[in-house]
Amino acid sequence: xxxxxxxxxxxxxxxxxxxxxxxxxxxxxxxxxxxxxxxxxxxxxxxxxxxxxxxxxxxxxxxxxxxxxxxxxxxxxxxxxxxxxxxxxxxxxxxxxxxxxxxxxxxxxxxxxxxxxxxxxxxxxxxxxxxxxxxxxxxxxxxxxxxxxxxxxxxxxxxxxxxxxxxxxxxxxxxxxxxxxxxxxxxxxxxxxxxxxxxxxxxxxxxxxxxxxxxxxxxxxxxxxxxxxxxxxxxxxxxxxxxxxxxxxxxxxxxxxxxxxxxxxxxxxxxxxxxxxxxxxxxxxxxxxxxxxxxxxxxxxxxxxxxxxxxxxxxxxxxxxxxxxxxxxxxxxxxxxxxxxxxxxxxxxxxxxxxxxxxxxxxxxxxxxxxxxxxxxxxxxxxxxxxxxxxxxxxxxxxxxxxxxxxxxxxxxxxxxxxx
Ligand SMILES: Cc1ncc(COP(=O)(O)O)c(C=O)c1O
Numbered sequence: 004x005x006x007x008x009x010x011x012x013x014x015x016x017x018x019x020x021x022x023x024x025x026x027x028x029x030x031x032x033x034x035x036x037x038x039x040x041x042x043x044x045x046x047x048x049x050x051x052x053x054x055x056x057x058x059x060x061x062x063x064x065x066x067x068x069x070x071x072x073x074x075x076x077x078x079x080x081x082x083x084x085x086x087x088x089x090x091x092x093x094x095x096x097x098x099x100x101x102x103x104x105x106x107x108x109x110x111x112x113x114x115x116x117x118x119x120x121x122x123x124x125x126x127x128x129x130x131x132x133x134x135x136x137x138x139x140x141x142x143x144x145x146x147x148x149x150x151x152x153x154x155x156x157x158x159x160x161x162x163x164x165x166x167x168x169x170x171x172x173x174x175x176x177x178x179x180x181x182x183x184x185x186x187x188x189x190x191x192x193x194x195x196x197x198x199x200x201x202x203x204x205x206x207x208x209x210x211x212x213x214x215x216x217x218x219x220x221x222x223x224x225x226x227x228x229x230x231x232x233x234x235x236x237x238x239x240x241x242x243x244x245x246x247x248x249x250x251x252x253x254x255x256x257x258x259x260x261x262x263x264x265x266x267x268x269x270x271x272x273x274x275x276x277x278x279x280x281x282x283x284x285x286x287x288x289x290x291x292x293x294x295x296x297x298x299x300x301x302x303x304x305x306x307x308x309x310x311x312x313x314x315x316x317x318x319x320x321x322x323x324x325x326x327x328x329x330x331x332x333x334x335x336x337x338x339x340x341x342x343x344x345x346x347x348x349x350x351x352x353x354x355x356x357x358x359x360x361x362x363x364x365x366x367x368x369x370x371x372x373x374x375x376x377x378x379x380x381x382x383x384x385x386x387x388x389x390x391x392x393x394x395x396x397x398x399x400x401x402x403x404x405x406x407x408x409x410x411x412x413x414x415x416x417x418x419x420x421x422x423x
Contacts, residue, residue, distance in 0.1 A: 031318040036328035039408070045317060049405035055385045056410050061204060061232065061357055061401035062387070063254045063261055066310070073309035074260050077302035093301060100307050104265060107311070108234075109242040116266050116290050117304060121231035122150055124250030124266035127294050128227050129154040130161065131276040132196055132248070137163040140194040142187050145393045146171045146203035151229055152391075155198055167191055170393035175208055175348050184215045188222055196225045199246075201239075202232035205389050205399070206346040207330075207357025209237070212244045220245065225275075231255060231264075235314065237323040237355035247272045259310040260303035266294055322404065326356030329402040329411050334358055336415035342422035346397050359389060359397040362422060366395025374398055374421075382417040 034041050048067040051057060066074060081088055097117070105112045118124045129151065135141070141164055143155040152168070159166050169187045172179045188194055197219055202209050216226045228249040233239065235256025241249075247269040253259035268276055273288040283292035314322065337343045337360065347358040365371060371388035375398060378384045390396040400414065 031316060031321075034318065034321040034325075036321075036324040042325060042404070043407075045404050046407060048313070049403075051405045055379060055383050056406075056413060057385050058400050058402050058406065058410065058414060059385050059387050060403035060406075061207075061255070061399060064235075064256055064258050064403055065405070066258055066260060066306075067313050067404075070258055070260075070306060070310045070313055074302060074306040077305040081302045081305070089298075089301060096305055100304060103308060103311060108267065109240065110267060111270055114267055114270050114290060116294050117296070117299070118250075118264040118266050118294055119262050119296050119299065120254065120264040121148075121229065121250045121252040122264075123294065123296065124252075124264050125151050125227065125229055125231075126154050127266060127279065128248045128250060128268070128276060129198065130157070131279075131293060132225070132227065133277050134225065134275050135162040135164050135195055138165070138193065140165040140167055140191045141196045141198070142167045142169060142184075142191060142194055143198040144169050144171050144183075144200070145391060146205050146208060147198055147200045148204050148229060148231065149391060151198060151200070164195075165191075165193070167194075171203075171208065173346065173392070173394045175206075175353065177211055177350060177352055180208075180353075181211050181214050181218070185218055188219065188224060194222075194224050196227065198229065199226050200229040200232075201244075202230075202236060202355065202357065204232055204357075205392050206359045206397070207232075207354050207399070207401070208347055209233070209353045209355065211352070212246065216245050232357070235319075235322075236326065236357070238319045241267075248276070253307065253310070257310055258314060260300070260306050262300045262303050263307065266290075268293060317404075323355055325404065326402065327351070327354070329406055329408070330354065330356050330358050330400075332408055332411035333400065333415040333418075334360075336412070337418045340419060340422055343418060344397075346392070356403070357399060357401040359399045360418070361395060361397035368396050371396040371398055377421065378414075378417060382413065382420075384414055384417055386414075 050068055101112050101115055105115050141155055141158055143152055156166050158164050172183055199210055199212055201212055219226055226246045228246040230249050230251045232255060234251050249267040252264040254261045254263055268290050273290050276293050278292045279295045282295055334345055338345055342363045344361045347354045368390040375386055375388040378386055386398050386400050389399045
């Protein structure tokens with residue numbers, strides 16, 4: 004029996020607004036970020052609360068309506084067919100989905116495994132990386148994600164290595180970020196592995212991964228790449244980055260239901276990551292032995308193709324340009340305000356949709372929690388307070404395709420109003 008036969012018996016779908024998945028689907032073409040008629044159609048593909056203007060898409064990206072409908076359908080299907088689907092039919096869907104993901108990243112199907120998120124992927128990579136000898140060094144930065152920093156620090160006891168934390172300069176520039184990592188490598192000749200975050204969750208900074216990886220590789224240093232925020236936020240050629248280990252999620256910027264991620268290990272490097280405790284013998288080089296998710300959300304995984312179709316119909320470059328343009332819309336209105344510090348440089352290579360700001364001298368977490376509250380209560384704008392940056396915290400702003408230019412104007416007006 005196949006999935007279509009099962010589907011016939013599925014109960015009716017919960018009702019969602021019908022969006023008439025548009026005629027331009029699969030007819031991707033270059034779209035100006037200023038083509039407001041087009042972007043209004045895209046906005047209509049999302050059902051978003053109007054209780055607050057949500058500029059916090061960085062936590063996760065809500066599904067579009069067509070994707071939500073597919074997810075509901077898949078949830079009904081899995082619920083009805085239960086373990087029969089999981090045991091008899093799922094592996095075919097899984098293989099097709101892995102083929103699609105691998106194709107998008109330009110990697111082999113034997114180099115990718117699904118996880119429940121970037122955390123699971125990266126914890127397995129960092130914890131499992133077994134090329135470290137006692138006394139070696141590993142490096143991470145202040146702009147890396149908190150739980151990845153903890154995982155790196157844990158290597159002190161787990162692998163008995165020296166763990167070095169560096170600060171990314173503020174203001175950052177393409178050159179000074181590369182120089183900072185180069186200097187860290189110069190200062191730590193025993194470094195074997197370094198964590199790089201493609202897009203910082205703290206400031207939205209895009210790290211020059213390709214350049215830094217080339218420098219690291221020339222010194223025999225491996226990179227573990229945290230790509231939680233990059234895949235889907237902007238277009239890049241993963242192969243060009245030349246990293247051997249990476250963790251992704253699909254629920255932030257790829258528009259997949261919550262709880263789906265992916266882990267990449269270059270084929271000839273699988274043995275350099277320990278298999279999950281007791282999962283397989285260390286000489287088994289099947290990438291799937293490097294993760295064990297337990298029972299996963301089958302319906303979420305089954306919805307990956309619908310989410311990819313939706314995004315492909317818009318076009319990744321169009322999405323990137325729109326997000327960057329929404330970001331520019333608010334930043335350009337506050338950048339000359341002397342009371343505001345924009346924490347992400349005005350260099351198109353270094354940002355996409357996410358950017359953070361700080362009001363002068365408001366560096367504590369409490370300062371920024373208070374500011375976040377004011378933005379909600381007085382201006383009905385939802386952002387998030389961030390901490391952990393060496394020079395102090397700030398407010399992160401992450402718009403999505405469901406945001407309008409008016410949303411960005413509203414934020415800029417609020418910031419200027421607060422600093423009058
Ligand atoms: C930079 C970065 N890495 C990793 C993660 C963890 O991602 P996930 O929620 O998929 O586990 C996040 C989530 O916010 C993140 O921003």
